[in-house]
């Protein structure tokens with residue numbers, strides 16, 4: 001595992017974009033795994049900037065998002081479909097048919113999970129998966145206690161996560177109770193993983209995830225088993241590592 005400590009969010013995004021550009025430039029059809037949340041926003045802005053400066057084209061890129069809330073329409077400002085359009089997809093040359101997110105409005109969530117897994121398999125595997133880290137150690141929406149073997153599945157969101165994410169909603173009662181997320185097994189099948197961690201509220205959990213024992217109580221600790229993980233952490237989050 002490679003751990004890179006950077007000064008702040010800006011430097012984190014700079015390191016992340018140069019990492020991503022290097023990886024993508026070697027691939028004919030890059031398959032990217034994407035995260036939402038506050039941490040990768042600056043990285044997406046840098047991807048847009050790189051595209052506008054002709055340093056990258058997303059013409060042949062396929063993207064798979066980690067997760068989506070169940071019950072929110074794609075047009076809802078808190079849906080991850082909306083987030084991705086807003087921060088990345090509408091600003092670069094990626095075709096909608098090459099961007100995949102779980103359908104949170106499906107009538108049959110279990111079937112949707114299977115379909116999503118099959119779509120990923122159709123393209124082989126995710127070349128580079130971008131991850132953020134939940135304050136409770138979740139990756140995707142895989143909450144503490146999730147088996148390391150899970151594939152894409154429906155989750156009941158834990159109260160810590162609903163509380164944390166309620167800052168984006170009017171009130172906690174509006175935060176969906178469920179989501180569809182890639183499983184930990186799905187994430188671990190990615191060829192390479194880039195974990196981005198920023199802010200002092202992540203200091204304790206990042207230390208546990210990277211250096212303490214591997215346990216389903218800290219889902220991100222599973223990354224210690226992955227042969228190709230890079231972690232970019234800002235100083236605020238890196239206090240104990």
Ligand code: F6R
Nearest residue numbers: 035036037038039132133134140
């Ligand atoms: C987002 C996701 C989550 C976030 C995590 C960190 O698609 O799957 O695991 O990466 O909750 O979120 P932020 O970056 O907002 O701290």
